[in-house]
Amino acid sequence: MSGEPLWVVLGAVPGAWLRFWLVNQLEPWLPRRHWGTVLVNVSACLLLGLVLGLEGRGLLSSGGVTLLATGFLGSFSTLSTFLAEVQGVLGKGEWAQALGLATTAVLGGLLALLMGLALVSVR
Amino acid sequence: MSAPMGRRWRVPRELLLVGAGAVPGALLRWWLQDPLVANLLGCLLFGLLMGPGAARPRLLLVGMVGFCGSLTTFSGWELQLQQALQHGRPWNLLALLGGTLAGGLGGLLLGMGLGRGLAALGRQALKALRAGIG
Numbered sequence: 001m002s003g004e005p006l007w008v009v010l011g012a013v014p015g016a017w018l019r020f021w022l023v024n025q026l027e028p029w030l031p032r033r034h035w036g037t038v039l040v041n042v043s044a045c046l047l048l049g050l051v052l053g054l055e056g057r058g059l060l061s062s063g064g065v066t067l068l069a070t071g072f073l074g075s076f077s078t079l080s081t082f083l084a085e086v087q088g089v090l091g092k093g094e095w096a097q098a099l100g101l102a103t104t105a106v107l108g109g110l111l112a113l114l115m116g117l118a119l120v121s122v123r
Numbered sequence: 124m125s126a127p128m129g130r131r132w133r134v135p136r137e138l139l140l141v142g143a144g145a146v147p148g149a150l151l152r153w154w155l156q157d158p159l160v161a162n163l164l165g166c167l168l169f170g171l172l173m174g175p176g177a178a179r180p181r182l183l184l185v186g187m188v189g190f191c192g193s194l195t196t197f198s199g200w201e202l203q204l205q206q207a208l209q210h211g212r213p214w215n216l217l218a219l220l221g222g223t224l225a226g227g228l229g230g231l232l233l234g235m236g237l238g239r240g241l242a243a244l245g246r247q248a249l250k251a252l253r254a255g256i257g
Contacts, residue, residue: 005150012149013142016193020141041197048198069198075149077197079162080169080187083227090228102224109201110208 007063011071019076034085037078038105044077045109049116057120137184144189151194158199159223165195166227170234175242 019040026036051068054060060068082105089098134142152161169191172182200223207216 005153008149008153009146012145012193015149016141016145016189017138019192020138020188044198045201048202052202070153071149073198074152074196075145075193077199078192079195079197079200079223079227080165080191080231082197083166083224083231084169084173087228087231105197106201106204106220109197110204113198113201113205 003063004066007066008071008074011067011073012075015072015075019078034082034089034101037082037085038101038108041077041082041105042108042112044073046112046116048073049113049118050120051116053117053120140181140184141189141192144185144187144191145193148190148193152196152199158196158203159219159226162195162200162223163226163230165191166230167234168194170231170236171238171241172234173231174235174238 022040023033023036026039027033030036048069051060051065051073055065086098086102089101148165151164152158155161155164169187172186172191200219203219204216207213207219
């Protein structure tokens with residue numbers, strides 16, 4: 001048993017704080033609040049790609065990966081709020097909007113993750 | 124470092140509440156070792172808290188923003204999708220995509236229904252209790 005839970009907690013608290021703070025800060029600048037959640041989630045994927053890329057190059061210890069990937073980015077990104085927002089849009093009968101929101105988030109996250117991995121991968 | 128007199132730095136109460144929820148939420152996700160299970164459970168709980176209505180700001184911060192927000196993960200889900208793609212497993216990819224979206228939305232709705240039912244039951248019990256006492 002290592003200190004893994006400690007790394008998780010040390011990353012999770014600032015991750016949740018930053019998500020809460022950023023979504024609130026972004027709200028006045030965006031047409032709808034849910035785009036703030038998308039920005040948070042997509043940026044978490046970009047950062048996850050960078051972290052895993054650095055790990056692949058041997059530049060991060062396993063404790064560092066647990067702190068950053070499992071703790072910080074796992075808590076920074078969120079699925080429950082994202083899906084509640086999709087559901088809220090669906091509830092208004094805005095099917096195309098909901099589909100657009102979900103597609104943007106999922107594809108944006110995947111592309112961001114690949115980009116992060118590519119940015120630091122070994123050539 | 125000494126702070127200027129009379130200006131103590133304090134963590135706002137909102138952040139304390141979010142942090143208090145985030146710690147057990149993230150630990151549970153780590154312990155489950157499976158983003159799909161953590162995500163579905165988090166959506167169900169989120170719905171349960173959302174169902175009775177946004178009456179309690181403290182419950183919202185601890186339970187929804189802190190606990191459910193940290194229990195569920197978007198980046199972990201995307202990593203699994205990317206791995207399924209990389210290993211050439213299109214069925215795995217589709218199952219993860221559809222399972223998370225449909226399961227998460229279903230969990231939310233189920234939780235909301237359960238939450239509303241439980242809240243109504245609680246109100247009835249309270250009323251009966253008050254009538255009994257009165």
